[in-house]
Amino acid sequence: MADSDTTLAIHEPGLRHHFDDSAQQLDSSTLGMWVFLVTEVMFFGGMFGAYTVYRSMYPEAFASTSHFMNVTIGAINTGVLICSSFTMVLAVRSAQLGQKKALIVFLILTLLLGCVFLGLKYSEYHEKWVDHHIPGPGFQYQDPRYVHQAQILFFLYFAMTGMHAIHMIVGVGLLTTLIVMAARSRFSAAWYTPVEMIGLYWHFVDIVWIFLFPLLYLIGHTK
Amino acid sequence: MSHQVVSVKVYAAVFGALLALTITTVAVSKLELGEYNFIAAMTIAVIKATLVVMFFMDVRHATSMTKLFVGAGLFWMTILLVFVLSDYLSRGWIPGLLWL
Numbered sequence: 001m002a003d004s005d006t007t008l009a010i011h012e013p014g015l016r017h018h019f020d021d022s023a024q025q026l027d028s029s030t031l032g033m034w035v036f037l038v039t040e041v042m043f044f045g046g047m048f049g050a051y052t053v054y055r056s057m058y059p060e061a062f063a064s065t066s067h068f069m070n071v072t073i074g075a076i077n078t079g080v081l082i083c084s085s086f087t088m089v090l091a092v093r094s095a096q097l098g099q100k101k102a103l104i105v106f107l108i109l110t111l112l113l114g115c116v117f118l119g120l121k122y123s124e125y126h127e128k129w130v131d132h133h134i135p136g137p138g139f140q141y142q143d144p145r146y147v148h149q150a151q152i153l154f155f156l157y158f159a160m161t162g163m164h165a166i167h168m169i170v171g172v173g174l175l176t177t178l179i180v181m182a183a184r185s186r187f188s189a190a191w192y193t194p195v196e197m198i199g200l201y202w203h204f205v206d207i208v209w210i211f212l213f214p215l216l217y218l219i220g221h222t223k
Numbered sequence: 224m225s226h227q228v229v230s231v232k233v234y235a236a237v238f239g240a241l242l243a244l245t246i247t248t249v250a251v252s253k254l255e256l257g258e259y260n261f262i263a264a265m266t267i268a269v270i271k272a273t274l275v276v277m278f279f280m281d282v283r284h285a286t287s288m289t290k291l292f293v294g295a296g297l298f299w300m301t302i303l304l305v306f307v308l309s310d311y312l313s314r315g316w317i318p319g320l321l322w323l
Binding site for chain 2: 026033034037041042045048052053056071078085086093097099169197199200206207210211214219
């Protein structure tokens with residue numbers, strides 16, 4: 001009797017009963033998260049496919065739009081996202097080592113960098129609004145040859161960066177949740193799965209931007 | 224936890240490489256290279272994405288099952304782009320056939 005009681009008592013924190021051990025549990029969570037990320041790849045893939053088709057149809061018109069993209073802000077935002085991925089990976093590392101303070105600091109840094117990205121994105125959207133580059137009845141384009149074709153690019157620009165920005169906003173919400181959980185000491189070196197999973201999500205959103213930046217800002221940069 | 228803790232040095236090196244590649248992609252875009260501008264930009268983007276997936280997302284230490292799922296995702300993405308382009312790019316290759 002006493003023996004069986006001790007076996008029940010030996011139980012890793014955060015381990016669900018249907019898993020053999022914490023390692024198996026974390027591997028399952030990682031696989032599940034990747035399945036979700038693959039659906040996200042398919043989701044963004046449709047938009048990248050549409051972009052590829054229209055760019056192959058109207059290469060000159062697409063190249064002409066790069067004149068009106070703010071490459072400086074785009075490049076700074078790429079750097080900001082890479083920095084935020086770096087702080088995120090350091091947050092996961094702190095969680096693995098059970099360093100609560102470092103975990104909270106790195107999560108807050110990631111959150112702030114995410115907000116900087118969204119702020120810069122907002123100023124870019126505002127610029128597009130002022131320049132009448134929002135697709136629709138009010139759309140104006142400086143080169144009369146490409147008015148309709150350039151509008152397709154701006155439509156794709158807002159669809160793709162807009163979906164990316166929505167993912168960033170969701171990420172900011174998830175990071176806030178993580179910071180609250182970390183402050184309440186919910187994580188330990190033995191269980192930090194949410195930190196690692198949201199880390200995967202955050203890096204995925206970074207990768208989407210890694211492709212969006214050259215495709216939308218640097219098409220005909222030379223001209 | 225089975226996951227081994229990766230040293231900060233490795234992460235810092237990847238971080239440095241990602242920033243350097245971002246500067247490279249902007250610099251290369253200013254050169255007149257014709258079609259190679261696009262090829263260079265995409266090559267750099269793929270290298271950056273691979274660095275993030277392998278090191279930041281730690282796929283190099285993941286289980287074979289996770290690697291298989293990541294590979295399947297990329298494979299399906301390739302099917303999407305290759306099949307769509309094989310249609311659009313080959314239109315009009317045979318002048319006599321109007322339905323092509």
